[in-house]
Amino acid sequence: MEKTVLASLAEQMIAFVAPTQAAASGDPLAAIVGIDEVAETPTDPALARMFPAAYRDDDEAAGDFRRFTERDLRAHKIANASKVAGCLERHGEKLVLTADEALCWLGFLNDTRIAIGTRLEITEANHDELAELPAEDPRAGLFDVYDWLTFLQDSLVQLELDAD
Template identity: 30%
Template sequence: MIVAGRDGGDGVRLVLEAEEAMLLSELADQVDSVLLLGTEDDPALGRLLPNAYPDDASASRDYTRYTRESLVDGKRQAAQSVRDATAAPGERGLVEIELDQSQAWGWLTFLTDLRLILAERVGVVEEGTDDADESRDDYLRAAYEWAGFVQGSMLEVLDPMP
């Protein structure tokens, strides 16, 4: 995967191997699935949509009632934009994606959501630490780390350090 600034403007240019594009598309499906089918007791959904008022049940219900639908819609739109962009391989089995700043930030939203779900699934409690269960799915752990690499690479392009 190559991440670079867009020629002549703000934004990001991604060049993905066909397998990387397919992986991102499949992972976007998984994020969508958690948002649509996740139950209230799914800790991954809890990471995506945390309780804003854990000590006030009434305020929590009101907050959920007024914000949840738009939060879920925004997260699903971000996942859909990833699916759309990664749909068809181009020449030499590469997928080249040009994102303006707004689109790139949408992708970063998706990558954050993805990493929150994967972190829950593999037992990452906070960045750099995980629980003692090393038998967790290596595929999910690798996907978590790879998504972090993509996210970090995009951030370096969008917000370079002076």
């Protein structure tokens, strides 16, 4: 069951961070290297957390930075989620990761936790309160997934630290 949940989350992450359809660029070089003509700040709060403004006090600089970097950042997040999905398909009951795969998993787990945490508005102040939600609360199941992903991420970090 855990593999099914992770595979579903990977699929959802790929769809969630897929680049929006960029306006046709009048600059052929920009199109080749993946620079968007315009890159808008995401309106979705989870995407805004995953792709924050590089310059909070300078909208123009933040927009330029976003134009030059966001497409690659999205591609990297998609690659991580795709690698996770591939690992889940390839492995049987026991999952053995290479060092590179472990880094992809850590990135995917982090991104997924950011998305879920933003949706649930999890903070240090309300974490324990959310952990006590009654089962009938529609947020309870998603919080349980968030908590489980936190456990997986922490376990993987500890394994990586012990390997060094």
